[in-house]
Each structure stands twice: as structure tokens, then as C-alpha cells.
Amino acid sequence: MPKIKVHERALAHLSRGLYRSPASALRELVSNAWDANATTVEINTNYPNFFQLSVRDNGDGFSREEFERMMKGGIGNSTKRIDHRHLKFDRPLIGRLGIGMLGIAQICGSFEVRSQPKTGTGFRAKVHLYDGAKSKWDDANSGLLHDATSEVEGGESVPDKIIDIGTYDVWDLDETMSQGTRILTSDVTPTFTQAFQISLKLPNYKNVPLDWKRAVTKVLNSAASLQLLGDYWRLLWELAASCPVPYLAEDALPRGLVREKNEELTKHNFSLIVDGRNLFKPVFLKQNPGGYTVHRFERSTLRVYASHGDDVEAPKSIFRQTSSGRAASCRRCRRAPECAESTFRKRRYKS
Known part of the structure; x- marks a missing residue:
């Protein structure tokens, strides 16, 4: 069976826990549907058993060729952030790095994809993810890691790595299906099932x-x-x-x-339905006895500094920009941030 190849920089988001909760993984599938001009996304969790999970949308769908291109190394090779498509309903692109489909790997070992584009023949595919592959991603001797190049903005190619994370089978769609994409898994991890049943x-x-x-x-x-x-x-x-x-x-x-x-x-013009519930932003403070503020908070930026380098296990000292524009002294040596023993990395955090 053909192997699923993912560029290392995209897979890093999975290993760092970008989709560390089921909602995070499902949100990326919702984002894919949004970018495909869907007006409705339906998620079914198989409540109250949670043995299956399905996501269906009525978007543009995609072809077998597009799917195979993505599986053969297209995931993470170029980001959606430099995609200049114009979506319907004046929407911005919101999908990240083209790896939304693999986000569901956090809660299952395999899944099925069916998609019917607006024109042409649809396809169905079965995706199998390697069990325990995450522990081998950084092992050069595992046979899963390969040299490759990655395309960045402007068309430039830079050295990269490709990692095999599973296999897939794909066939032409042999049934009538309305336009859109459906993802279904019956291989939900026991951890997910048990946690939700217990809840x-x-x-x-x-x-x-x-x-x-x-x-x-x-x-x-x-x-x-x-x-x-x-x-x-x-x-x-x-x-x-x-x-x-x-x-x-x-x-x-x-x-x-x-x-x-x-x-x-x-x-x-976008709606999300989960287990029959049409979801909206879960905010309704009108007549809420808990209280609220009627003043809008403006976005602010805070500069934060970390000291003493990366090779020291001691807690990093934090410096906050004061009203005078100068940073406070180091909490370890009580000196200014330019102390000779410290290496500072400036970061910007948005609140």
C-alpha cells in the first residue's frame, strides 16, 4: 500500500500537541470544511457510546488526484497562509498547514475518507496510521525519516525531512454521494471512549x-x-x-x-451541528447574575525576556517592560538584563 508522507515541520505541530484535545482535532476538520466553502458541518460523536466519530460537510470536495498528491508529500509542503484563493461569503482562509485531516490521528488509529467534488468522479480512501510511530519520528535508523525539500513563500525550496506515518488505500467512489466530504472512524482510541463515557x-x-x-x-x-x-x-x-x-x-x-x-x-453563512445541536458562541451575559464588564478590552502586547541560556536547568528569570520602557533586573543576579553571564531571548506575547 502507498505510504503517507508528511513534511517534518508540519508533523512537529502534531508531536507538540497542537491537537491535544478532541475539540482541537475536530476544529481543524471544521476549518477544512470552511475553506472548502461548506455552509454546514455535521459532527456525530456516537453519543453516549463514543465508539465512532464522523464529520460531514457540503463543501467543494476534492478529487482522488488531490488526495493522493497530499498523501504523497503534499502535507506541510506549502502552507495555506500563502494560498490566494478567494472563498465564498467573503471568508478568510483559516486552515493551518494542510494537516487538519491528520489532526484526527490523536483520537483514532485509522479512518475513512469519502469526497465528491463539484465536477468529476469522487473517491473513497482508507487511511491507516502506524501504531507507536511517534516515538520513531526522530530516529534516523527507523526507516521512516527521509531527506526532502520544502517549498516556502516565494517559491524557494529549502532542505527538509519527510516522515512516513502510515499507509492508505484509495478507490473511485462507486456510490451516489452529494457534493462534499465525509470522514468516518470506527477505530476510536479506548482512552477517548472511556474518558467520554465516564464524563x-x-x-x-x-x-x-x-x-x-x-x-x-x-x-x-x-x-x-x-x-x-x-x-x-x-x-x-x-x-x-x-x-x-x-x-x-x-x-x-x-x-x-x-x-x-x-x-x-x-x-x-456557516453552521456547525454536533449531535443534532446547532452550535453558537457559548456567550450570553445578558441578565447573567455572575456579572460582567461593559468595557471592551483593547489588545495589548507585553515584552518578556528569559535569561541564563538554554543549557541551565534552573528556572528562567522573567523580565517585564516597565512604564519607563526599561526592563527590571534579573531575579537571580539582581543585575540589569545585559549581565554578562546571561543570554536573552526576546519574545512577544499577545494577550
Whole structure:
């Protein structure tokens, strides 16, 4: 069977835990659907058993040739950030590095893809991911690591590595399917299944209303914490908060603070349905007894410095820019940041 080849710089996002939660992995599939001009994405978690997982969209779909090109080394070879396509409904591109499809690898060992493009023949494929391959990604003797080149902005090619992470089978679609893409897995990891099944038995768990507004206003707004409600509630909340769906209402925040943003999101004509629930941003502070501020927080930037180099195991000292524009002294040697023994790496953190 053909091997799935992924460029090292893209795979690094997987190994660093970019998709460390089920919602993070599913969000990238939602982003792919958005970039494919889908107006609806439906996710089914097989609640309350969680033995299967499916994601279906009504987007543009893609061809067998495009899929095979991606599997043979196209993942991570060029980023969507330099993609100049113009999407429908005045949408921006939001997918990351073309690896959204492999994000689901965090919660399954294999999955099936079916896609029907607007024109031409669709395809179906079975993707098998190597078990325990992550521990071998950095091992030059594993046989999974190969020299390659990667394309960067401007068309320049730079040295890179390609890693084999699995195999795939692909066939022409032999059934009638509406335009779009469907991803299905029945090989969900036991950790995912058990965690979600257990979350339904927690003492503070409450059934999730099909009406998402009711779920937010009657349950989430009165819960002591999201953690106490369990993993299933967390999955729904994270997807609703991070995906480009509208707010529950234009007055979800007082004084019309989200009215303009909500109009923009509504204009993009995109909906996300999870287990029959049409999700919206899980924010509704109107008449919320918990209190809120009516002042908008402006984006701010803080400069942070770390000292004493990377070869020292001691905690790194942090320097904060003061109102005078000068950095405070090193917490270890009590000297200014330019102390001779320290190597500083300037980083910028956005709040």
C-alpha cells in the first residue's frame, strides 16, 4: 500500500500537541470544511457510546488526484497562509498547514475518507496510521525519516525531512454521494471512549439540551466550572467557542459589544451541528447574575525576556517592560538584563 508522507515541520505541530484535545482535532476538520466553502458541518460523536466519530460537510470536495498528491508529500509542503484563493461569503482562509485531516490521528488509529467534488468522479480512501510511530519520528535508523525539500513563500525550496506515518488505500467512489466530504472512524482510541463515557457519570454532569441557547443560559452559565461538567460538555463548549459560528444573539453582550462581529460571522453563512445541536458562541451575559464588564478590552502586547541560556536547568528569570520602557533586573543576579553571564531571548506575547 502507498505510504503517507508528511513534511517534518508540519508533523512537529502534531508531536507538540497542537491537537491535544478532541475539540482541537475536530476544529481543524471544521476549518477544512470552511475553506472548502461548506455552509454546514455535521459532527456525530456516537453519543453516549463514543465508539465512532464522523464529520460531514457540503463543501467543494476534492478529487482522488488531490488526495493522493497530499498523501504523497503534499502535507506541510506549502502552507495555506500563502494560498490566494478567494472563498465564498467573503471568508478568510483559516486552515493551518494542510494537516487538519491528520489532526484526527490523536483520537483514532485509522479512518475513512469519502469526497465528491463539484465536477468529476469522487473517491473513497482508507487511511491507516502506524501504531507507536511517534516515538520513531526522530530516529534516523527507523526507516521512516527521509531527506526532502520544502517549498516556502516565494517559491524557494529549502532542505527538509519527510516522515512516513502510515499507509492508505484509495478507490473511485462507486456510490451516489452529494457534493462534499465525509470522514468516518470506527477505530476510536479506548482512552477517548472511556474518558467520554465516564464524563457522563460524573456527579455534576447534566444532560445537554438540544437547544444550545438553553444549554448555555441554563446550565453553563450556572455551573461552577466547565471541568465539573465533564469532557462531553467541554468538547461542545470548545468547538462552539473556537469555530467561526455566530453568537447566540447580537445582544449576547451588553451595549452591542459583539453586534458588529456577529454580523460579520452571520454573513459568512456557516453552521456547525454536533449531535443534532446547532452550535453558537457559548456567550450570553445578558441578565447573567455572575456579572460582567461593559468595557471592551483593547489588545495589548507585553515584552518578556528569559535569561541564563538554554543549557541551565534552573528556572528562567522573567523580565517585564516597565512604564519607563526599561526592563527590571534579573531575579537571580539582581543585575540589569545585559549581565554578562546571561543570554536573552526576546519574545512577544499577545494577550
